[in-house]
Amino acid sequence: MNPTKDTAGNAPEADKAKERASKNPGKRAGENNNMPLAEYAALNIADIRSALVAGDLSALDLALAAQAALEHLDEQVHAFVQPTFELAQTTANEIDSHNVRATGLAGVPIAFKDNMNQQGTRTTCASKMLANYQSTYTATCVGRALAAGALPMGKLNMDEFAFGSSTETSAFGPTCNPWDIRRVPGGSSGGSAAAVASGMVPVALGSDTGGSIRQPAAFCGVVGFKPTYGTVSRYGVVAFGSSLDQVGPFGRSVACVAATMDAICGRDALDCTSQDVSFSYEQAAHAGTEQGIKGLRVGVVSGYLDLPGVHPEVIAALQGAITRLQQLGAYIQEIELPNAKAALSAYYVIGPCEAFSNLSRFDSVRYGYRRAGADNLGEQYELSRSAGFGAETIRRIMLGSYLLSSGVYDTYYYPAQQVRTLITQDYERAFEQVDVLLTPVSPRTAFEFGEIADPTQMYLSDIFTIPINIAGNGGLSLPVGLGEESKLPVAVQIIGPQFKDFNIMRVAAALEATYDIQRLAPLVQEEHRRTAALRPGEKSAAPRPDAESKPKAHHDDTPAAHDTRLDKTAGEVQ
Amino acid sequence: MDTEHTYLDETDIRGIATYARIGLSDAEVASMTTDLNNIIESLRPITEYDLQGVRPTFHPIAGLANVMREDVLKPGFTRDEALANAPDVLDGQFKIPPILGGESA
Structure with a gap:
């Protein structure tokens, strides 16, 4: 706890505790x-x-x-x-x-x-x-x-x-x-x-x-x-x-x-x-x-x-x-x-480029999902990353990979940083x-x-x-x-x-x-209406409303997709 | 958005995937080609600016000086902590498959 954040000007803690004890005799946490x-x-x-x-x-x-x-x-x-x-x-x-x-x-x-x-x-x-x-x-x-x-x-x-x-x-x-x-x-x-x-x-x-x-x-x-x-x-x-x-x-x-x-x-x-x-x-x-x-x-x-x-x-x-x-x-x-008006375009250059760089750390060696069965390290990278990342993540990595490639950099990445200057100046003004x-x-x-x-x-x-x-x-x-x-x-x-x-x-x-x-x-x-009071471990017996309409995960490419609890993914090769 | 714009074909997509260390199936290559072409088309406003003489902004906070500190030795991860999340470990080290060998070597 950080005592410097006390802006309420309250009495010292000891008095508080005494006050609390006298107000609620016999009550325990x-x-x-x-x-x-x-x-x-x-x-x-x-x-x-x-x-x-x-x-x-x-x-x-x-x-x-x-x-x-x-x-x-x-x-x-x-x-x-x-x-x-x-x-x-x-x-x-x-x-x-x-x-x-x-x-x-x-x-x-x-x-x-x-x-x-x-x-x-x-x-x-x-x-x-x-x-x-x-x-x-x-x-x-x-x-x-x-x-x-x-x-x-x-x-x-x-x-x-x-x-x-x-x-x-x-x-x-x-x-x-x-x-x-x-x-x-x-x-x-x-x-x-x-x-x-x-x-x-x-x-x-x-x-x-x-x-x-x-x-x-x-x-x-x-x-x-x-x-x-x-x-x-x-x-x-x-x-x-x-x-x-x-x-x-x-x-x-x-x-x-x-x-x-x-x-x-x-x-x-x-x-x-x-x-x-x-x-x-x-x-x-x-x-x-x-x-x-x-x-x-x-x-x-x-x-x-x-x-x-x-x-x-x-x-x-x-x-x-x-x-x-x-x-x-x-x-x-x-x-x-x-x-x-150019912010969205600048963002979809800068964001994926930075994401591509940041997500390169997922190498399936030091941590993260590893797909078994690769003959060599390069194959293991590819297998593990394509199986471990979902579709949108792969899309952003691919986009960043393209935008940072030689020749393309000068068409999008560098100009996006210049446009970033113009957008920032708009706000300054x-x-x-x-x-x-x-x-x-x-x-x-x-x-x-x-x-x-x-x-x-x-x-x-x-x-x-x-x-x-x-x-x-x-x-x-x-x-x-x-x-x-x-x-x-x-x-x-x-x-x-x-x-x-x-x-x-x-x-x-x-x-x-x-x-x-x-x-x-x-x-x-x-x-609240179904349950008068809250006690941990007790659940209302009433069925969940609209239980059928709750969407299921749509990522068929990830075996974990239909699990809502992480524990269920335990036991896979990580 | 239409899909007439072809900045990239499937061969390009395979090359980009190799560079990004992502394995894609043939079907994934096809849909990725469509998606990336659409997204790249949406980036066009960037290319239509006259940016002569405009300095780039690589970082949103302007006018800051580098933050320096003394190079003091302090404890970091232990070996066990560093290896705690490794998919495969041998003799206190990260274990990987051969760097050379296999079909794609």
């Missing part, structure tokens, strides 16, 4: 583990802090309630590829025995995208290639969350190696959108978004290379934040595009996301691109709700809403947010981003005029499984998020309610200048406070 599902699912970090301080809940109560929520809900959602209940309980007991502090992430159930190393877990990247990979060390972002007192509930599903926008490329089968299990949760951090939207955890970590936090957050109606590149250490997070990747949180509210950022951000000697952060995200969000945003300048991008394929519900959501920002006293200003930009997150709401089969069409779902990774800025996906017709979550994106993420937090918190929207997917209430 773990006794309050029959918390109703809907009650647990609605907890945010502020609730958890005050319940811990008051002695109404122990960290173990929270670990057990989270475990029960997973056991009740995840069969429908499949957000988790690996629960870590024992680790959570051990951590909870440590927190309880050291007196609970109302700081950091103490007692907050959390889960990690499965591209983040955590000692004591497998880190699979939802790939057959790493299905049995045991982490030998812990990623800095994970380690910091745990040091702040978070309870690790498990590892979350994703698109294989983060290549995708729907979790459909996961080798362990897709995650379902908790708002409609026939639909995708978005991706690549779809498991993270779905775990929060279904109330299984109040916060989760994901990673964002081209929209992989913000788009699933939008599809699932939770807050998702990609910080400025360099804000969170990438050490221990399996690399996709090293100049684009950034770790960030999902949460039930802007305040939850801000508190998680304070725990995980800042310079790390093990990632030389990581930077010192000189402000508190939580205080910045607090400033938004307390002091408002009167006089702040908000840019809207000319022509963005006229792009083909932008859904009317997305347009309505953005216009609604603009009106609310004006009512809060913000100035709205039109901004030109003339080179944003924009932020000379405004404090934040307001844009859509995704052109549409969550789509159905199998609806988008053409890879180039799938890539279009990231047109509003990709430019931010190209330029390195921070961006936050804020849910603003349900589409009038679709009844699916819709969101807006708030973008800030590099290393001024406090602008984003401030505007997001102020705008969020103007909405009174449903935070949890209806499936939580449905499951």
Whole structure:
């Protein structure tokens, strides 16, 4: 736990413990583990802090309630590829025995995208290639969350190696959108978004290379934040595009996301691109709700809403947010981003090239899947890589391999880096005029499984998020309610200048406070009604709704595809 | 997207796959040829820019200096930890098939 993050100005721990003991005489940790599902699912970090301080809940109560929520809900959602209940309980007991502090992430159930190393877990990247990979060390972002007192509930599903926008490329089968299990949760951090939207955890970590936090957050109606590149250490997070990747949180509210950022951000000697952060995200969000945003300048991008394929519900959501920002006293200003139109092309040069380079480490020698029966080393590489990687991963590797080949490099790779300069300059100019930009997150709401089969069409779902990774800025996906017709979550994106993420937090918190929207997917209430209280190990006898409509994994080329639990892949030649 | 654009044929695809150490079946070569041609066509905006005199950006954070540290010896992985995830191990070392030999040698 990190005492320097105490912004609440609380009394010393000893007094707290005494206070707690006198309020709840005779109550032991773990006794309050029959918390109703809907009650647990609605907890945010502020609730958890005050319940811990008051002695109404122990960290173990929270670990057990989270475990029960997973056991009740995840069969429908499949957000988790690996629960870590024992680790959570051990951590909870440590927190309880050291007196609970109302700081950091103490007692907050959390889960990690499965591209983040955590000692004591497998880190699979939802790939057959790493299905049995045991982490030998812990990623800095994970380690910091745990040091702040978070309870690790498990590892979350994703698109294989983060290549995708729907979790459909996961080798362990897709995650379902908790708002409609026939639909995708978005991706690549779809498991993270779905775990929060279904109330299984109040916060989760994901990673964002081209929209992989913000788009699933939008599809699932939770807050998702990609910080400025360099804000969170990438050490221990399996690399996709090293100049684009950034770790960030999902949460039930802007305040939850801000508190998680304070725990995980800042310079790390093990990632030389990581930077010192000189402000508190939580205080910045607090400033938004307390002091408002009167006089702040908000840019809207000319022509963005006229792009083909932008859904009317997305347009309505953005216009609604603009009106609310004006009512809060913000100035709205039109901004030109003339080179944003080339961002998608630049991204599909830079991303695959970096991925090709990063994924060359999977040699089936030091770790990873090995296909037996090769006569020589070269053949073993080819057999193992083609059997271990899924179709989209192979497509990206092939694309990178082509784009970096001699002669082609000068046609695409080098010009893409030049276009990157132009795109970045667009944003620099924009932020000379405004404090934040307001844009859509995704052109549409969550789509159905199998609806988008053409890879180039799938890539279009990231047109509003990709430019931010190209330029390195921070961006936050804020849910603003349900589409009038679709009844699916819709969101807006708030973008800030590099290393001024406090602008984003401030505007997001102020705008969020103007909405009174449903935070949890209806499936939580449905499951709650079936079960009066949550006890780990007890499951509701009622059959799962729409059990037949849950999609099956479509990767026939991976034997692990129809297994939803990693254990089932054990025993294969790794 | 149409599939008229042919930047790459199947022979090119096989060459790229060899370079990327990916084994592809004939059917996979065919579908990969279509997919990559479509994707490469979608990259066209990059080639249509006048980029004379524009510096490249290889990294999103501008104006940073190199971060240096003292070269201090510190413990890393033990041998057992380094070998923990290896598919095949012999006498405390990674075991691989022959580098030469077999049909494709």
